[in-house]
Amino acid sequence: MSSHPPRAPRAADSGPSRRPSTELGAHHLGPRRSETKRIARERAGTLWQLAVLPALQSRGLGRLLIQAAEQRISSRGLRRAELAVEEDNPRARALYEHLGYVAYDRKPDAWDEEGPDGSIRRHETTCVLMRRSL
Structure with missing residues (x-):
């Protein structure tokens, strides 16, 4: 039996985080287990937790991460990519729109x-909420 108290959940365990990272950028390709049936029915893959360090932005890394995620989505036979972006992040939203994503809802x-x-x-x-056909 360990004498250490249980670890509090870290931001990376439960969703996107704004704390600094040592990574150049990252993406997580869903789906969450609870969304598997819905995604299979709708034939969409979800881009989840896409981030590029501020010091490395405007160098094309975000575009590369998105393209890599879209290739994985397509290789799984899915025809659409979906993502969510915070309303107060106009820079990210502009990138997604430039890449062909269209807003369809808010939540x-x-x-x-x-x-x-x-x-x-x-x-x-x-x-x-944004999506684009692949």
């Missing part, structure tokens, strides 16, 4: 974030 969303001191706080926002 409230929330996730836990880890602060610099290790504390966990709830981040609440509204996201714009």
Whole structure:
């Protein structure tokens, strides 16, 4: 039996995080288990947690990550890519629109974030849902 207390969930365990990372960029290709049937029915793949460090933005890395994710989605026989972007992130939304994504809805969303001191706080926002045919 361990003497260590259970670890609090980190932001990466429960959703996107705004804390610094040592990665150049990352993407996670869904689906969540609860969405598997819906996605199979709608034939869409989801881009999830796409991020590029601020110091490395405007160098084409976001575009490369999106293209790689779209190739994986297509290779799985899916015909559409979907994503959600926070309303207060116009730079990311402009990139998605430039790549052919179209907004089709909005929804409230929330996730836990880890602060610099290790504390966990709830981040609440509204996201714009976007999609594009592949």
